[in-house]
Amino acid sequence: MRNKLTAVLVAAIGIVTVSVPLLAHHGTAAFQNEKKVTLKGTVTEWVWSNPHCLLEFDVKGDDGNVVHWIGETQNPVSITNVGWSKSAIKAGDQVTVVLFPVKNGQPLGRVSAVTLPNGKTLMTGEGESKEVRDKLEHDARAAQPY
Amino acid sequence: MPHFSGRLAIVLVPALMFSALFVAGARPRTAEPQTQKSEQKAGAITAPKTSAVPRRDLSGTWEPANGPSDGIQPDGVKAMPSDGKPEHQLPYTPYGLQAYKSHHALFGADENLPEFNNDPRDKCEPLGFPRMDFYNLRETQILQNEYKVAILYEYGTIWRIIWTDGRPAPKLTDGGVLIGNEVKEPRYYGYSVGRWVDDTTLVVETVGMMGEDRVWLDTAGRPISDQARVEERLHRVDRDHLEWSVTIDDPKMYTKPWIAMNKFPMKLENPHRDIVEQYCSPAEMENYNKRFANPASAPAGQAPQR
Numbered sequence: 001m002r003n004k005l006t007a008v009l010v011a012a013i014g015i016v017t018v019s020v021p022l023l024a025h026h027g028t029a030a031f032q033n034e035k036k037v038t039l040k041g042t043v044t045e046w047v048w049s050n051p052h053c054l055l056e057f058d059v060k061g062d063d064g065n066v067v068h069w070i071g072e073t074q075n076p077v078s079i080t081n082v083g084w085s086k087s088a089i090k091a092g093d094q095v096t097v098v099l100f101p102v103k104n105g106q107p108l109g110r111v112s113a114v115t116l117p118n119g120k121t122l123m124t125g126e127g128e129s130k131e132v133r134d135k136l137e138h139d140a141r142a143a144q145p146y
Numbered sequence: 147m148p149h150f151s152g153r154l155a156i157v158l159v160p161a162l163m164f165s166a167l168f169v170a171g172a173r174p175r176t177a178e179p180q181t182q183k184s185e186q187k188a189g190a191i192t193a194p195k196t197s198a199v200p201r202r203d204l205s206g207t208w209e210p211a212n213g214p215s216d217g218i219q220p221d222g223v224k225a226m227p228s229d230g231k232p233e234h235q236l237p238y239t240p241y242g243l244q245a246y247k248s249h250h251a252l253f254g255a256d257e258n259l260p261e262f263n264n265d266p267r268d269k270c271e272p273l274g275f276p277r278m279d280f281y282n283l284r285e286t287q288i289l290q291n292e293y294k295v296a297i298l299y300e301y302g303t304i305w306r307i308i309w310t311d312g313r314p315a316p317k318l319t320d321g322g323v324l325i326g327n328e329v330k331e332p333r334y335y336g337y338s339v340g341r342w343v344d345d346t347t348l349v350v351e352t353v354g355m356m357g358e359d360r361v362w363l364d365t366a367g368r369p370i371s372d373q374a375r376v377e378e379r380l381h382r383v384d385r386d387h388l389e390w391s392v393t394i395d396d397p398k399m400y401t402k403p404w405i406a407m408n409k410f411p412m413k414l415e416n417p418h419r420d421i422v423e424q425y426c427s428p429a430e431m432e433n434y435n436k437r438f439a440n441p442a443s444a445p446a447g448q449a450p451q452r
Contacts, residue, residue, distance in 0.1 A: 030260070030442045049430040054438060067450070072438055077284060077300065077424040081214045104446040108438055137214055146419035 031100045031110050036127070039069060039097045046089040050075050053084075055111060057095060071099045071111040073124050082133070083140035084122050093117050100127065199384050201345045204288045204295060207419055208388055211411035217283030221254050222366030223392075223406040224280065228254030236368060242399035245358050245369035254366025260443050265362065270426035274334035274361035275352060276376045278304060279392055279407060281365060285421045286412065295340055295348065301424045308340040308350050315339045315351045318373060323354035332356050332372050350378040363394070363406075371398035381409075388412040 041059035052072040059067045073079050076086075089095070094117055099109035112128075115121045125133035210216035221227040226234045228251075238246060250258040251265060267273060273281055278299050287298040295308040315337070316323035322331050330337075336355040340348045355361070357372035374396035381389045390410045395403035441450075 047433075049434065050425055050427060051431065052434055052438065054434070056437075070438055072434075075424060077282075077422045078215070078218075080422050102442045104442070104444055104448070106441050106444065106448070107450050108442050133215075134213060141214075146416045 030102050030104075032103050033100060033127075035100065036098050036112055037101055037109070039099070041069065041095065041097065043089055043091050043093040043095055044068070045091055046086070048076055048086040053079060055089065055095075055097065055114065057097060059107075067107050069097070069099075069107040069109070071097055071109050071114075073111045073126075079124060081140055082123065082125050082136040083143065084124075088122060089114065089116065197385055199346055199382060202342050202348075203290065204348060204380055204382060204388065205290055206288060206388075207415040207417060207421070208286045208288065208412035209284065209415050211387065211413040214284065217410070219280050219283065220365060222280065222364040222368055224410055225405050225408040228256070228364075228366030228368070230255040237401045237404060239397075239399060239401055242369055242396075245371075245399060246367060249362055249367030249369065251362075251365060251367030256367070260439065265365070265367070266360065267362075267365070267426070268431065270428045270431060271360070272334040273302065273304075274356050275306060275336045275338075276355075276370065276374075276392060276394070276406070277361060277363060278302075278306070278335070279378070279390070280363065282424060283410075284424070285415065285419070287421070300421055303423060303425060304335070306335040306338060308338040308348075310340045310342070310348075313339055316354055318353050318375075322372075330354070334361065336376070346382040348380045350380065352376045352378070358399070369399050370394070371396050373398045386414040388414075 039057075039059050041057040043055065043057045045054070045056040047054040047056065052074065053076060055071040055073070057069050057071070059069055061067065073084070096115040098112040098114075100112065101107075101109040110126055111124050112126050113121055113123045123132075123136055125136050128136075217224070219227070221229055226236060228234065236242075247256075249264065250262040252258060252260065252263050267281070278301070282301040284300040286300065289296045289298065290310070293309065293311045295310055296305055297308070298305045316325045316330065318324075319329055322329050323337055324330075325337075332354050334356050336352040338350050338352040340350040343349050353375050355370070355372060355374060355376075358369045361370065362368065363370040374394060377393045377395070379389075379391040381391070383389055388411070390407060390412060391405065392407040393403050394400065394406050441448075
């Protein structure tokens with residue numbers, strides 16, 4: 001099952017792997033902290049909740065198989081601080097998701113970025129330098145001071 | 147007297163002229179210049195009338211000065227994080243070290259695997275005080291009147307009251323605190339009294355908190371007992387800046403008092419700022435565990451759940 005899953009990912013979706021260090025203090029033991037994958041799919045649900053928001057999306061492979069993925073972000077306060085919102089994503093949206101997949105091969109991961117139908121990209125700051133994360137926070141606050 | 151009249155004239159004429167100028171320059175209250183109106187449209191920050199430091203006043207919406215994330219404290223108390231460094235090792239008593247080891251924290255120098263996690267936070271138990279100062283210290287509102295200061299934390303939408311009406315701190319006793327002749331129960335957020343040591347510094351003493359069977363000190367699993375005394379110093383540096391310091395004195399867990407937060411800087415936010423909720427919902431936690439955390443922790447080779 002895992003080999004089939006891996007084959008679907010590799011053959012059909014187009015994986016981009018980039019080595020980046022993940023923030024150790026966010027409980028990252030379950031994730032492949034060095035590799036990001038890029039997935040294109042359709043949102044089935046955007047769950048705005050604690051302790052993590054969940055982006056659920058279906059990815060259709062070239063072989064026609066649909067894999068249901070779930071990407072988690074940090075809690076609503078943390079991602080609001082870097083420019084996300086509940087209304088930014090909705091079911092039916094065609095999105096491109098960059099995430100750090102889990103180590104055990106399940107279609108789960110921690111989101112790095114999402115590109116929305118309007119072309120805008122939301123970043124979580126996961127795996128990025130402090131400078132990048134600070135800028136995300138600064139820009140989000142400047143866009144909505146209160 | 148003739149010379150008096152002359153001098154009086156010298157005084158009066160300029161006085162009259164000055165008065166005339168003053169009256170001519172005064173604006174009727176109802177006519178607002180155009181520039182003031184455009185500054186008040188939505189999105190503009192209204193400048194306060196004075197830059198003087200408010201006296202005995204901590205009121206405001208405060209956020210960590212070094213960025214919204216600076217108070218998250220994922221590895222434990224800000225001044226002594228659990229990072230393995232010798233200078234951040236806490237002065238545990240033997241019982242304190244045993245209590246620490248019984249806390250299977252997900253973070254810090256001795257982090258555990260998720261399946262061993264026993265942090266009461268993850269059951270949405272009340273974090274209690276002083277952990278509230280050390281867990282996601284974010285946008286914090288302080289309101290006060292002549293009797294009390296109220297601290298409203300963003301996480302959990304939790305408040306605590308600091309009495310400034312001159313009452314003494316309760317005395318610690320077996321099973322709780324003594325207030326007058328009555329033994330009162332321990333409280334998650336303790337019993338706090340504050341006194342102004344000068345016009346800009348409030349010193350707060352808190353006793354009567356819950357014990358180590360209910361609460362942790364921080365996310366790295368450090369312990370705190372019901373015998374602890376916590377001293378906070380909230381110092382308003384200037385109109386826009388506050389420094390928050392916390393000292394832990396817990397003879398059951400630690401051999402001496404130690405500083406957990408050392409002049410942690412907060413800055414004043416726009417008072418109109420709307421604060422997002424951060425909360426712990428058992429239903430949402432269960433949903434998250436079912437949909438994500440449990441499958442993510444499963445051994446490799448299992449079929450995807452959907």
